[in-house]
Amino acid sequence: MTTTNDDKVSKIEIIKRQSRHLRGTIKEALQDSEAKFSEENVQVLKFHGVYQQDDRDLRAQLKREGKERHYSMMIRARIPGGLLSSEQYLVFDRLADEYTDYKTMRITTRQTLQLHGILKGDLKTTIKTLNDALVTTLGACGDSGRNTICCAEPGDEPFREEMRHDVLALADRLSAKTNAYHEIWIDGEPVQLAEDETEEPLYGEVYLPRKFKVAIVPEGDNCLDVYDNDIGLVAHIRDGHIEGYTVLVGGGMGRMALDQDTYPRLASPLCYVARNEAVGTILDACVAIVTIERDFGDRSNRRFARMKYLIDKRGLAWFRDEVEARLGHKLEPPRQLTWTNGNDHLGWHRERDGVSYLGLFVPYGRIKDTETMQLKSALRDIMHRFRPTVRFTSQQNVILSGLPDEQRSAVEEVLRSSGVPLPQELSNVQQNMMACVSLPTCGLALAESERALPELVPQFERLFDVLGLSDENITIRMTGCSNGCARPYNANIAFIGRAPGKYDIFLGGSALGTALNERFRDTVPFKDLVSAVRPVLESFIQDREPGEDFGTYWLRTGAGGHRG
Incomplete structure (x- = not known):
């Protein structure tokens, strides 16, 4: 596992190593009267799903008045595959009203929710309330496995439940294990480890060089841009079940406009892994890939720390050899992939006999009420009355699933009375x-x-x-x-x-x-x-x-x- 030398690594690598597995001095800072956190704690807080921000619309005015910036926090949840119960959704809805400046919720491209404009003094209450609803923010940001995403389309085909199982298994295996999260936000009590226990068996003291993204889709349906991820898993379906996955590696969208050495990259096909392979599971393959990025990723310059740069620097053949060495067996070649759809799953669709789902367009991912469209209120009403399962999509929309067919007209009436258009009423643009x-x-x-x-x-x-x-x-x-x-x-x-x-x-x-x-x-x-x-x-x-x-x-x- 990679160790750090302070002369060769970036400042943030030093902050991570000195954070004591993401503790920093966050617990102490929550007790002071400052409206903001120190720069060191700001970096550590990202691992806890928190970004410190300020209202940039107010910057100039506050500066003229000789006042400090209007600091607040953005909280991002980690919701594997974007799935919530209606009860969990209503917790976010209530927190947005009670603790955010903007009274809105923002769906992200990683199938989760962000709450913007939370004051520092309300941060612990907000995070603990989410945890009481069985939703965590740990690992939603930071240099570790981010929210694992998956095609959000519901259905009664067996492969959809199998994908869900694999999403949860990957999310658990690639999440940070530090006890700091519970010590700071939940119960305040430190957890004593046994002598032979390691607090972060996968990530160690310094975690990954940069963020790491994993996505799963069934072959043919690229509704979430699987090639944009560090690891993309494309499920091959046979007789309604997942036969195995073609593994894609090295995707990433980030670049710097003024640095021509940075660039976006689509993931490259690496191998095929049978889902129930006797010599190792798809989970084993993903963990091996993550450890290569952990051990060889650039820790001196964060611009080049994503896995895409490591693959282009060392070569895909080298990368494949490293994966095989860590797994202890040869990899099968990737399968040829065919794509037929990249659209989101909008509109009414059959989920199973007598039950439908509604893919609902959310303008620019922002769930809010305006004078002409009360989307936030309409969704709240639907949650209370019909209790659908909520599935966020990677295109920043929402799917309401598990709706009996006889409720379709009533759901539409709630939306129409709130000024919310159905997808068929919207242009392709x-x-x-x-x-x-x-x-x-x-x-x-x-x-x-x-x-x-x-x-x-x-x-x-x-x-x-x-x-x-x-x-x-x-x-x-x-x-x-x-x-x-x-x-x-x-x-x-x-x-x-x-x-x-x-x-x-x-x-x-x-x-x-x-x-x-x-x-x-x-x-x-x-x-x-x-x-x-x-x-x-x-x-x-x-x-x-x-x-x-x-x-x-x-x-x-x-x-x-x-x-x-």
């Missing part, structure tokens, strides 16, 4: 858009995203209508910076913040999530984004081959000379 949180809470944001993308919706709807593209599945994503939190780099059209009001435009990609896009224009003003893309879409209409989608057209033609 709306359904295929996604944004990161960005301003005012994200400290990395350079430009607007969640608050800006709605302004582009009607513009693109009009343009698509004029061009005859309204029935096309063209994905459009926006982020406030280049870090890639809304998975922009495999979208057909992506707007990536470079400065206030200015964006880089990337084009190409794939609606199936199987190809990266390319930079098209730099630092385009917000008001010019749609007009900048229009000539390419016009060329697409004129020059496309029969049945050709936008991403394939871009790769084939360079958009008629528009590239570059």
